[in-house]
Amino acid sequence: MDILKDFSLEGKVALVTGASYGIGYAIAKAYASAGAKIVFCDIKQEFVDKGLASYEADGIDAKGYVCDVTKEDMVQDMVKKIEEEVGVVDILVNNAGIIKRIPMLDMTAEEFRQVIDVDLNAPFIVAKAVIPSMIKKGHGKIVNICSMMSELGRETVSAYAAAKGGLKMLTRNICSEYGEHNIQCNGIGPGYIATPQTAPLRERQPDGSRHPFDQFIVSKTPQARWGTPEDLMGPAVFLASDASNFVNGHILYVDGGILAYIGKQP
Ligand code: NAP
Ligand code: GCO
Numbered sequence: 001m002d003i004l005k006d007f008s009l010e011g012k013v014a015l016v017t018g019a020s021y022g023i024g025y026a027i028a029k030a031y032a033s034a035g036a037k038i039v040f041c042d043i044k045q046e047f048v049d050k051g052l053a054s055y056e057a058d059g060i061d062a063k064g065y066v067c068d069v070t071k072e073d074m075v076q077d078m079v080k081k082i083e084e085e086v087g088v089v090d091i092l093v094n095n096a097g098i099i100k101r102i103p104m105l106d107m108t109a110e111e112f113r114q115v116i117d118v119d120l121n122a123p124f125i126v127a128k129a130v131i132p133s134m135i136k137k138g139h140g141k142i143v144n145i146c147s148m149m150s151e152l153g154r155e156t157v158s159a160y161a162a163a164k165g166g167l168k169m170l171t172r173n174i175c176s177e178y179g180e181h182n183i184q185c186n187g188i189g190p191g192y193i194a195t196p197q198t199a200p201l202r203e204r205q206p207d208g209s210r211h212p213f214d215q216f217i218v219s220k221t222p223q224a225r226w227g228t229p230e231d232l233m234g235p236a237v238f239l240a241s242d243a244s245n246f247v248n249g250h251i252l253y254v255d256g257g258i259l260a261y262i263g264k265q266p
Pocket of ligand 2 (some may be wrong): 099101146147148149154157160189190191192193197198201
């Protein structure tokens with residue numbers, strides 16, 4: 001028996017939202033190396049073009065679409081085009097996301113809504129667009145990119161934590177509602193990963209010292225380092241492959257142990 005065959009994504013179509021760079025790009029790269037055909041979207045043509053150039057440089061024949069995942073009509077059109085031009089989506093990664101780091105009392109309701117829209121409403125919209133064809137095909141994999149903030153709060157990220165907590169429960173509900181159609185819906189909860197989204201938390205101070213938050217995260221992580229997008233590749237392939245066909249409604253935390261650790265004594 002060759003157990004590694006179960007991790008193959010040969011012949012599968014994988015849609016990764018917001019995958020011109022960052023975590024989504026790394027996951028798409030991993031899926032391509034496991035044999036999947038990659039389709040991705042980004043909100044601006046310039047970022048889709050940037051992403052296509054990166055995929056090409058990495059030897060990946062990806063297809064990119066301009067799509068704001070918060071707009072249901074755009075998402076429905078994109079999925080219809082993907083089905084016509086590439087094939088039915090076998091694997092969906094709801095990766096696109098934003099964060100606004102604003103103290104709650106200073107945050108406007110509109111700013112709160114914008115974060116909820118991208119980080120929670122959009123995964124609902126995109127999942128709703130791909131599930132019907134997954135049901136017809138008799139299988140599907142949905143991977144929602146959750147967060148430490150699906151479990152923990154911290155100052156200034158009220159909207160993001162609310163969205164990612166909700167995304168954890170949306171993950172469990174898709175599992176509950178569509179598991180009987182052989183659709184597995186799971187989440188990945190990355191720890192603190194070095195991407196553009198967290199760049200402000202790692203900026204060097206004027207005196208050249210490390211950002212206080214950078215030092216804080218390293219002290220809170222048993223592996224004493226920030227994660228990289230590459231750290232998410234293996235777990236993402238596992239959750240998209242036949243190797244996880246009886247894993248459903250699970251949030252797999254890829255955090256270097258943060259959630260298990262009280263933190264190093266200062
Ligand atoms: P990132 O570098 O900011 O990339 C986010 C991507 O999402 C960008 O390509 C962005 O495109 C796209 N996007 C944003 N709004 C969109 C919309 N309305 N429609 C389509 N695409 C949209 O973020 P990241 O660090 O790679 O994070 C990716 C995911 O992982 C997010 O869901 C994030 O919450 C989650 N996460 C990140 C970390 C971390 O430490 N980095 C940890 C846990 C979870 P544009 O550039 O064109 O806006
Ligand atoms: C923050 C960070 C985190 C990470 C990630 C942790 O401001 O606290 O941006 O939210 O992005 O979600 O898992």
